Amino acid sequence: MTPVEPSASMRAQRPDHLPEAIDATAEKLPFADQSFDASMATFTVHQWSDLKAGLSETRRVSRGPVLVLSCDPDELERSWLFDYAPEMIAVEASRYPAMQTIADHLGGTADPACLHRWFR
Numbered sequence: 001m002t003p004v005e006p007s008a009s010m011r012a013q014r015p016d017h018l019p020e021a022i023d024a025t026a027e028k029l030p031f032a033d034q035s036f037d038a039s040m041a042t043f044t045v046h047q048w049s050d051l052k053a054g055l056s057e058t059r060r061v062s063r064g065p066v067l068v069l070s071c072d073p074d075e076l077e078r079s080w081l082f083d084y085a086p087e088m089i090a091v092e093a094s095r096y097p098a099m100q101t102i103a104d105h106l107g108g109t110a111d112p113a114c115l116h117r118w119f120r
Contacts, residue, residue, distance in 0.1 A: 026054030034063040046095045055105040
């Protein structure tokens with residue numbers, strides 16, 4: 001496992017027993033082509049400055065699958081939290097890219113069978 005973390009404060013908080021995080025961003029990964037068997041982005045794509053570049057880099061450094069764990073902005077209103085904080089959910093939904101946009105940039109399709117949902 002080779003974690004990437006652009007934030008110095010987040011790298012400083014990383015527990016000692018975990019692998020050291022590389023100071024880099026998704027949009028410009030410091031690894032050779034096909035360096036990894038697979039790659040994963042976990043609740044991060046909404047923070048990238050350039051989604052297409054980040055996903056292209058993630059694909060470039062991976063020999064195999066690319067897993068993106070994110071929120072589906074079209075489904076956030078189904079969350080139990082929407083009943084209590086609809087304004088917050090609306091703001092969060094505006095920050096996340098659509099699942100099909102992510103799939104398009106990776107060169108695939110958003111397979112509904114692969115979309116897991118946690119709702120009430």
